[in-house]
Amino acid sequence: MSAFLFVVPPLTGHINPAVGVAARLAVRGHRVGWACADPALVRRLAGDGAAVFPCAGPVPGADGAVRPPDVRGAEALRFLWEWYLLPLADAMAPGVRAAVARFRPDVVVADQQAFAGALVAEHLGLPWATSATTSAEFSGAYDGLPMVAGWLRQRLSELRTRVGDPSGTADPRFSPHLLLVFSTPELIGPQAPSAPHVHYVGPSLAGRPDGPGFPWGRLDHGRAKVLVTLGTANADAGARFLAACLAALRERADRVQAVLADPGGALPADPGDKDVLIRPSVPQLPLLARMDAVICHAGHNTVCEALWHGVPLVVAPIRDDQPVVAGQVVDAGAGLRVRFGRVTADRLGAALDTVLHEPAHRAAAARLRTAFRAAGGARSAAARLEELAARSR
Incomplete structure (x- = not known):
């Protein structure tokens, strides 16, 4: 050995x-x-x-x-x-x-x-x-x-x-x-x-701790589900973007339920909210198996883990390698890009509607899922x- x-x-x-x-x-x-x-x-x-x-x-x-x-x-x-x-x-x-x-x-x-x-x-x-x-x-x-x-x-x-x-x-x-x-x-x-x-x-996926008390029973199977995350290193930059996400998601609450990761506590969390589940941390891998779309910062791990599950994305790169990874997502047809610093709730909502309802993005994500799993x-x-x-x- x-x-x-x-x-x-x-x-x-x-x-x-x-x-x-x-x-x-x-x-x-x-x-x-x-x-x-x-x-x-x-x-x-x-x-x-x-x-x-x-x-x-x-x-x-x-x-x-x-x-x-x-x-x-x-x-x-x-x-x-x-x-x-x-x-x-x-x-x-x-x-x-x-x-x-x-x-x-x-x-x-x-x-x-x-x-x-x-x-x-x-x-x-x-x-x-x-x-x-x-x-x-x-x-x-x-x-x-x-x-x-x-x-x-x-x-x-x-x-x-x-x-x-x-x-x-x-x-x-x-x-x-x-x-x-x-x-x-x-x-x-x-x-x-x-x-x-x-x-x-x-992607190299391994079991990770789920964290205490995620309310799995509150996930609504009758609505599309969306994960919003800016990863583990961007809490300092995300307050405005998360607020725009929250507004866009609330406008679609009749048809979309969201899980929003907010490690910095930028948003008020209501434990009884049935439309947007705001949590300081989320069990990302098991959640992705239940999601219909992901809104994220184009962090490499989040992007690849979402695509391993065949989930299309709305990407809003912040810095470092994220603009490059966001370009890969768009070029592959698996999602849309929005501007992190200037996005509005209307623009973000329109991008989310597109990846949820236009089949081309989901088909591209499915192709990448096949390639990832074969690797x-x-x-x-x-x-x-x-x-x-x-x-x-």
Whole structure:
């Protein structure tokens, strides 16, 4: 049997896809370890028994510092890299080295945004795989932006000098050994790269805690059901958008029932409301099996989980990779895009009516569901990692 060390940022959306893969490897008798700046988060998502090696590093929101909600576009990308991704890699590198020394993995599985995992593995001569939990990097996101692409390459080169092997050549975002993409070309589009070491495995879904007390009995089978969520990292930016959603949904209460995730408490919640169930958190995966549409921020996990269930979307990207993922949804025909910062209840409602009632969007979502399920998810990803470990012995 082999040993696999997952190196992940302290972000729910990046850990969740790895959880299913790690569980599959463990069931097959392999040793699995984790390196993360937030061990408690890993154990909450992967189970109390997860072997987690703590690393230093910024944990979003832990110190009260948050990214300004109005930062968008190229400014948001630069902020993400300079405020978070590069400092995270610098801080994590010593802990990743210590984890490798103690755990002695055969393969390092590095999240695409946990650069320390890739650079430390390269420096130590270990085979490493990329866990690509967003497909934005594979959609030509920097085409036509040579200055941005050059700036990113320069920052990564400087990072390699600090924490890795200065003579190394691999881009820490793209392993030359194994690149696991939790999507499929059917969603990414014609720019999806093709190479022997690139494998599209679709969403990796694993059991997650349902959370206490979701009122399943209040779901109305006589109305279309809509999930509204802005993910786990956008509570600071969502008050206006959620208010527009609430207004649009109340106008359609005779035919639509909504579940609205509001972790920041931006909206007044009425425990007896039968039309819009406002909750601080929701059991997203089991809910999606009952939904007819999703309104979201175009976060990669939410989009892929909705499409795995064949549910069409209204997407309102905020920042980071979300505009790229939203473009993938629209280009695939599986949903419509609205402007996050300027949407009105009328525009949002019209988009929702379209995805609920025009069959083309549901048919496109069904095609993507077929492609996602054929890709194999966690089972396929685990098999590819086993192959890499076997080749490296």
